[in-house]
Amino acid sequence: MAAFAVFRLPEVFNHRAGFDHPKHLLSRRISKSRCCMRNHASKVKTASGRNYYELLGISVDSDPQEIKESYRNLQKKYHPDIAGQKGHEHTILLNEAYNVLMKDDLRKDYDASIGHVRVRLGADELNMGYSTWNGPFRPQALFVDENACIGCRECVHNARKTFVMDETTGCARVGVQFGDDDTSIEVAVESCPLDCIHWVEREELAVLEYLNIPRPKQGYGVFGQGWERPVNVFMAAKTFKKHLKQEQAESLRRNVRQDVEQETEAQAQAREKASLKLKMERFAGLWEWMKKV
Amino acid sequence: MSEEIVGYTVASDSETTREENFPEPEIAIGIDIGTCQCSLAVWNGSQVDLIRNTRNQKLMKSYVTFRDESPSPVGGVTNQLSHDYEMLSGASIFNMKRLIGRVDTDPIVSQASKTLPFLIQTLGIGVKPFIAALVNNMWRSTTPEEVVAIYLVELKALAEARLKRVVRDVVLTVPAAFTRLQLTRIARACAMAGLHVLRLMPEPAAVALLYAQQQNKNKNMVDSGSEKIGLIFNMGAGYCDVAIIATAGGVSQMKALAGSCIGGEDLLLNTMHRLVPDMDSLFSSHGLDEIKSMGILRVATQDAIHKLSFQRSVQIDVDLGNGTRICRVIDVEEFEEINKGVFEKCGSLITQCLRDSKVVKPEYIDDVILVGGCTSIPKLKKIVTDICKKNESEIYSGINPLEAAVRGAALEGALASGVNDPFGSLDLLTIQVNAHSIGIRADGNRFVPIIERNTTLPARREMLFSTAHDNQTEALVVTYEEGDDEKQVLLGYFKVVGIPPAPRGVPEINVCMDIDASNMLTVMAGVVMPGSGTRKPVVPLMEVRMPTADHDGHGLCADALTTSLGSTLDLVTLHNNKLNT
Numbered sequence: 001m002a003a004f005a006v007f008r009l010p011e012v013f014n015h016r017a018g019f020d021h022p023k024h025l026l027s028r029r030i031s032k033s034r035c036c037m038r039n040h041a042s043k044v045k046t047a048s049g050r051n052y053y054e055l056l057g058i059s060v061d062s063d064p065q066e067i068k069e070s071y072r073n074l075q076k077k078y079h080p081d082i083a084g085q086k087g088h089e090h091t092i093l094l095n096e097a098y099n100v101l102m103k104d105d106l107r108k109d110y111d112a113s114i115g116h117v118r119v120r121l122g123a124d125e126l127n128m129g130y131s132t133w134n135g136p137f138r139p140q141a142l143f144v145d146e147n148a149c150i151g152c153r154e155c156v157h158n159a160r161k162t163f164v165m166d167e168t169t170g171c172a173r174v175g176v177q178f179g180d181d182d183t184s185i186e187v188a189v190e191s192c193p194l195d196c197i198h199w200v201e202r203e204e205l206a207v208l209e210y211l212n213i214p215r216p217k218q219g220y221g222v223f224g225q226g227w228e229r230p231v232n233v234f235m236a237a238k239t240f241k242k243h244l245k246q247e248q249a250e251s252l253r254r255n256v257r258q259d260v261e262q263e264t265e266a267q268a269q270a271r272e273k274a275s276l277k278l279k280m281e282r283f284a285g286l287w288e289w290m291k292k293v
Numbered sequence: 294m295s296e297e298i299v300g301y302t303v304a305s306d307s308e309t310t311r312e313e314n315f316p317e318p319e320i321a322i323g324i325d326i327g328t329c330q331c332s333l334a335v336w337n338g339s340q341v342d343l344i345r346n347t348r349n350q351k352l353m354k355s356y357v358t359f360r361d362e363s364p365s366p367v368g369g370v371t372n373q374l375s376h377d378y379e380m381l382s383g384a385s386i387f388n389m390k391r392l393i394g395r396v397d398t399d400p401i402v403s404q405a406s407k408t409l410p411f412l413i414q415t416l417g418i419g420v421k422p423f424i425a426a427l428v429n430n431m432w433r434s435t436t437p438e439e440v441v442a443i444y445l446v447e448l449k450a451l452a453e454a455r456l457k458r459v460v461r462d463v464v465l466t467v468p469a470a471f472t473r474l475q476l477t478r479i480a481r482a483c484a485m486a487g488l489h490v491l492r493l494m495p496e497p498a499a500v501a502l503l504y505a506q507q508q509n510k511n512k513n514m515v516d517s518g519s520e521k522i523g524l525i526f527n528m529g530a531g532y533c534d535v536a537i538i539a540t541a542g543g544v545s546q547m548k549a550l551a552g553s554c555i556g557g558e559d560l561l562l563n564t565m566h567r568l569v570p571d572m573d574s575l576f577s578s579h580g581l582d583e584i585k586s587m588g589i590l591r592v593a594t595q596d597a598i599h600k601l602s603f604q605r606s607v608q609i610d611v612d613l614g615n616g617t618r619i620c621r622v623i624d625v626e627e628f629e630e631i632n633k634g635v636f637e638k639c640g641s642l643i644t645q646c647l648r649d650s651k652v653v654k655p656e657y658i659d660d661v662i663l664v665g666g667c668t669s670i671p672k673l674k675k676i677v678t679d680i681c682k683k684n685e686s687e688i689y690s691g692i693n694p695l696e697a698a699v700r701g702a703a704l705e706g707a708l709a710s711g712v713n714d715p716f717g718s719l720d721l722l723t724i725q726v727n728a729h730s731i732g733i734r735a736d737g738n739r740f741v742p743i744i745e746r747n748t749t750l751p752a753r754r755e756m757l758f759s760t761a762h763d764n765q766t767e768a769l770v771v772t773y774e775e776g777d778d779e780k781q782v783l784l785g786y787f788k789v790v791g792i793p794p795a796p797r798g799v800p801e802i803n804v805c806m807d808i809d810a811s812n813m814l815t816v817m818a819g820v821v822m823p824g825s826g827t828r829k830p831v832v833p834l835m836e837v838r839m840p841t842a843d844h845d846g847h848g849l850c851a852d853a854l855t856t857s858l859g860s861t862l863d864l865v866t867l868h869n870n871k872l873n874t
Contacts, residue, residue, distance in 0.1 A: 068520070068541075069541075069542075072541065072542060072544040072546065072722075073542075075544060075722060075724055076543075076544060076720070076722055079722055079724065079810065080751065080809060080810035080811070081492075081705070081708050081709055081722060081723075081810055082708065082722060084711070085809070087810075088751055088809050088810065091751050091810070092751050092752060092753045092807075095749045095750075095751070095752060098749070099749065
């Protein structure tokens, strides 16, 4: 009991500072190649060292369903009913994280407090990019064309808060938009020997970053499997956008016809989200095809 | 570690007789102490078994009879009643669950004092009521805890005889409406009986665990990830609980919990009052004849209510023995009209729970689970299904309403004892919530909640307070729990001393509350002076395990605190300061 008291009492005042979970970092590294899209976004570590997303082992763009599942799985491991009294502290943190992330307003506040703003494609909740923003949005954003990148680390060297090295792919990428002051970013962009750091419109960033992530490609037997990304990510983005626009126009026309059918807001949102994801998947197939031609 | 959870040392014979090296963890047994009936269950290695008594009963009547000859006294576990009247002779104490941990200003106690055959004396000043049983024409005093302990000793003996081992660890189910004071009383009774309480879990939580297990079993046909929302409505003789749970993959997550002290006893009393309107004055003297006629009326009314669950109307024809003869017909409509208040309260509990749980629409509820003896009453079924927009045929049928709580308690007992099941039947968890808000008195006699009700357990919350007066060096932290009907129950108090003299509102007094998974509440307080650079407390922190209040007179105590100390040691809240939401 004495040991508990010693452990617990300072918590009254320092509970914001003391928490760190190195294990999570480790597991992240390992799982990176398997589901890279999910994990990049939660890379940002706050000064306090405790990130609710890391605690729950989820990505910043997780939907409530994913949060719930992960929370329950962790509870099964740490809840004092199962782990005994030693699970107490951790379960309290889990409860706190769950409570915040499951409530939209609290989650927004929390996201802002850890310096992470979810980049949105239009009004849609779906977040496809991985970089986070430091400070207010600007009309332009940085983007590294990873196809061209040779992994020279020049940019990481010059602006280490903005650019990060992805060791699994051997390419640099933007971790935090405007993580450094403007001059060091300028230097970093200039320093790239292949000029593969681009200024892009903010609205395009999410799509570009999504397409930039290598995805598993369909193989034939043991041949041809692996990871790949579009050869020209800008072209791919353009084509994708065109498709998106067409689809939108299409659905608009369809909506006029089906006006009678009422739909709740939640349903509409869910449908939109699902269809966008589907489109994304389809598009992943499209550029595969484009390359073959 | 074991004693720390209960808060006091369990001194019992079992300590010495217990073998030190158990090859396997001792599996805690589950006990459902009901107002009317009790049951006992244990995890047998592959499933939950209910333990039967020598008369092959799974459900045993809850009462203890005091008598002169030895062995005295006996409880409903071993004793055989020749007739219900025997229980109503004044020698038997029952309905203890409704009386335990209550003071004599409580309406439940004063109502019981007028209608129960044994003696309950109230003074109405906020102290413990005096309870006595009639032995050889003499009122012999006892306490609710003692009665429960006697009963638990019998249960323990029964379990030990059946399981052929020493039984020490137990999981008890309790009503959600129980305040922490009542919980400590139950824990105290267990300690008196030589039992060690692993968990005191709300009845709906136990049911939720059983439900999670059943869902987990059925999952192989459907996808395991799909979440099911369930509404648990539990109404027995003494209490009514409602909970909303979300279940997926063996984990039942409670979203909201509410409870109230209404039950079959209220239905019974209301009906008795209708039959004999001047009942209270008639029986007030507790003479032998009056006790007898009261017993006759009680049995007749009980019978009638049971019949009304299956038939439209019932004929009551009894002679109370004192010259009054009651001969009338009561139909279902009249019964429902008499008990309108009780049914309305049930409805409001369910709607409140739905609102708290943030389940947007009652249609989202997948399963309506009815538990407890009273839920066979058609009107109650209708209330629940109407609110949930279901048909009565859609009520969840996989659970025995009378055994669900005890089976859940046995599952929790196995879990908390660290039992692993190779087949995954124990791959379960109930994530519970706090049924009552807990806070302290501040801002001039106002209740400031620190841990709100329906907070997921275990939980820890902090709040900043400050002094109410200039150069105030001491402050009183008075902890309250919000009970039934927004009434606050005093849990305890302690003083924070050594606050450096400063203008009012400057010193920061951090009050932190922590509830662990076994529902143990600890209140911590520390003083920080802003601007001193460090965030270090200026005096040693206080850590107080609640409740500390005098159990026997906490009502009196609360009044005394306000009258004798006034506002000299008051606290005020610091604006917008919840550190962790």
